[in-house]
Amino acid sequence: MRPPLIARYVGRTMGVTIHFEGKLRTRRDLDLLIASAQAGAEKLGWPHRPIAEDRAHLARVRGEEDWDYVGPTTGIELLPHDRSDPLRFEFDSDLYVQEFIKTQFAGPHVHSQVVELLRSLEPRFETLSVEDEGDFWSTGDKDALQEHFSAFERALAEHLRENPGAQGPVRLPSGRWVDVIS
Numbered sequence: 001m002r003p004p005l006i007a008r009y010v011g012r013t014m015g016v017t018i019h020f021e022g023k024l025r026t027r028r029d030l031d032l033l034i035a036s037a038q039a040g041a042e043k044l045g046w047p048h049r050p051i052a053e054d055r056a057h058l059a060r061v062r063g064e065e066d067w068d069y070v071g072p073t074t075g076i077e078l079l080p081h082d083r084s085d086p087l088r089f090e091f092d093s094d095l096y097v098q099e100f101i102k103t104q105f106a107g108p109h110v111h112s113q114v115v116e117l118l119r120s121l122e123p124r125f126e127t128l129s130v131e132d133e134g135d136f137w138s139t140g141d142k143d144a145l146q147e148h149f150s151a152f153e154r155a156l157a158e159h160l161r162e163n164p165g166a167q168g169p170v171r172l173p174s175g176r177w178v179d180v181i182s
Contacts, residue, residue: 015102015104015105015133015152015156015169015177015179016102016103016104016111016133016134016145016148016149016152017085017100017101017102017103017104017133018100018101018103018111018114018115018118018130018131018132018133018134018137019099019100019130019131019132019133020097020098020099020100020118020128020129020130020131021096021097021098021099021128021129022096022097022125022126022127022128022129023094023095023096023097023125023126023127024091024095024096024097024124024125024126025095025124025125025126026095027095029095029124029125030074030075030091030095030124032124033089033121033124034050034074034075034076034089036120036121036124037076037078037089037117037121038076040078040117040120041076041078044080044113044117046078046079046080046081047078047079048076048077048078048079049076049077050075050076050077051073051074051075051076051077051088051089051090052073052074053072053073053074053090054072055070055071055072056069056070056071056072056073056090057069057070058070058073058090058092058098060098061098069092071092071093072092072093073090073091073092073093074090074091075088075089075090075091075097076088076089077089077090078117079175080101080103080106080110080113080114081103081106081107081110082106083105083106083107083169083177084101084102084103084105084106084110084114084177085100085101085102085103085175085176085177086101086175086176087099087101087114087117088101089121101114102176102177103134104149104152104169104177104179105169105177107149108134108136108142108145108146108149111134111136111145111149112136112142112145115130115132115136115137118130118137119137133148134148134149135148156168156169156179156180159180160180163180163182165182166180166181166182167180167181167182168180168181
């Protein structure tokens, strides 16, 4: 399910990222999800803000095809850590969301917190698909998650050593993190 959205966006991702997409059942589930996500963020001390756009543009991928949504969106954005991507629950008019959050530079603990929050919100969804590059969603194995993080750190250090003109990680103005730029 991993959308090639990131490839279109910054080249190729190497770090540990959680991709998710799903559809809510009803508008009531949207309200309940936003309230639950906000409560979870407050409990964890994560900053958050509402999302309410009259005309948003969301770049999405379905199968191997790009498809963009233009229209109203509603949701909530959470910031689990200053070195993670924002966690955005931005739903279109059909109550559909497709997002990702790179947690690589925030660490395994933040990654597991994001997965636990997604698990708590799962009952609100009619369908929810999660691809967790740390495999924590499917296994709950913290040792394996740590190994994913460590393997990436080794790969990034090697890449930077072999490419002295490269920099990384770099935070974009959008708040997203890029592994490496040249």
